[in-house]
Amino acid sequence: MARPLGEDGGMHLIVTCAVGLEDLLRGDLQQAGARAVVSGEGELTVTVDEIDVVRSNPMVDRVAMSWSPGVPLEDAEKLCRAAGFDGDVAFRVHEKDSSVRDGIVRAVGHQTGWRNEPGDWQVNLVPGTNRAEIGPLAWAARFGAMERLPATTPPSVAAGVLRLAKLQPGMALLDPCGGVGTIPIVDAIGRDGRGLIVDLSPESIALARNNIRTFGLKDRVFAEEGDATYLDLADASVDRVVSDVPFGKRIGSNQENDTLYPGLVRELGRVLTQDGRAVVITDDKRRFADVVARDRSLKVVKETALRYNGVTPTAFSLTRVRARGR
Numbered sequence: 001m002a003r004p005l006g007e008d009g010g011m012h013l014i015v016t017c018a019v020g021l022e023d024l025l026r027g028d029l030q031q032a033g034a035r036a037v038v039s040g041e042g043e044l045t046v047t048v049d050e051i052d053v054v055r056s057n058p059m060v061d062r063v064a065m066s067w068s069p070g071v072p073l074e075d076a077e078k079l080c081r082a083a084g085f086d087g088d089v090a091f092r093v094h095e096k097d098s099s100v101r102d103g104i105v106r107a108v109g110h111q112t113g114w115r116n117e118p119g120d121w122q123v124n125l126v127p128g129t130n131r132a133e134i135g136p137l138a139w140a141a142r143f144g145a146m147e148r149l150p151a152t153t154p155p156s157v158a159a160g161v162l163r164l165a166k167l168q169p170g171m172a173l174l175d176p177c178g179g180v181g182t183i184p185i186v187d188a189i190g191r192d193g194r195g196l197i198v199d200l201s202p203e204s205i206a207l208a209r210n211n212i213r214t215f216g217l218k219d220r221v222f223a224e225e226g227d228a229t230y231l232d233l234a235d236a237s238v239d240r241v242v243s244d245v246p247f248g249k250r251i252g253s254n255q256e257n258d259t260l261y262p263g264l265v266r267e268l269g270r271v272l273t274q275d276g277r278a279v280v281i282t283d284d285k286r287r288f289a290d291v292v293a294r295d296r297s298l299k300v301v302k303e304t305a306l307r308y309n310g311v312t313p314t315a316f317s318l319t320r321v322r323a324r325g326r
């Protein structure tokens with residue numbers, strides 16, 4: 001397959017992920033044979049011989065290549081083809097100044113023969129950052145689009161946080177504040193195992209069921225209305241919990257978290273297996289850490305600071321506190 005060639009024969013890409021996940025993503029890409037360097041917050045420069053190394057990694061949010069006005073765009077088209085797009089390429093120019101934008105639109109149209117289609121593009125040219133963003137390599141184009149709500153966890157963030165949970169094939173995963181189901185669905189795309197989404201909101205559960213159907217996961221991922229503080233699950237029945245819980249800002253309130261967090265942590269201590277592990281994302285960090293310390297059934301073993309979409313939560317990794325002498 002034709003592919004963009006650097007002097008070293010590889011494809012040079014700029015890959016974005018949530019801030020805080022760069023090292024995890026770099027490790028994954030290097031293990032898969034790429035050369036990857038963290039080049040900024042939430043950004044890696046990556047050289048790969050095969051696009052699938054990047055395409056198959058769910059922590060990768062968006063993919064771009066270096067570009068500035070006047071630079072040829074054959075490589076951008078080759079990347080669209082390598083990503084499986086076989087139609088006529090359309091582009092947009094992300095530039096506020098309309099005279100600059102119109103000049104670039106004319107020049108690129110002339111140079112490439114591409115259509116300028118600001119609402120439905122494969123290549124997004126961003127002169128301000130010297131990038132050409134490749135639409136067919138964005139997360140939703142690679143894995144599928146989910147129905148979302150305002151507090152939906154970005155799927156690329158879900159993928160990173162799932163990595164912290166150390167899930168193995170066959171394990172059962174629970175998200176007790178699961179919303180539209182992003183976390184168990186992203187997990188089930190890449191792992192053989194069951195997932196359960198619980199949420200108080202009937203609207204979220206209806207969307208989660210649509211998403212499960214869209215991704216063809218109805219034999220392995222289930223969604224049920226329920227309360228995270230009173231789970232309808234047996235003791236020690238869940239291997240892993242991964243959840244993006246209400247921060248008390250956009251969803252719920254700090255006051256509600258005073259009830260939600262102790263009930264949630266108590267239930268995690270009850271339903272997790274002896275070797276269970278939970279990863280909980282929250283921006284109400286002090287409150288959550290205090291609740292875990294007071295509950296004493298679980299302990300925080302790792303804190304991963306994240307930043308995406310204007311929020312700065314921490315992913316708390318939790319395991320059981322083992323009784324002394326056992």
Ligand SMILES: C[S@@+](CC[C@H](N)C(=O)[O-])C[C@H]1O[C@@H](n2cnc3c(N)ncnc32)[C@H](O)[C@@H]1O
Pocket residue numbers: 149151152153154176177178179180181182183198199200201204226227228229243244245246247251252260
């Ligand atoms: C940050 S959102 C979850 C985002 C989710 N990961 C997604 O991608 O949609 C938090 C969710 O917690 C739910 N929630 C709040 N209190 C709850 C409770 N007591 N039990 C279960 N779900 C609850 C909300 O309805 C909301 O969907």
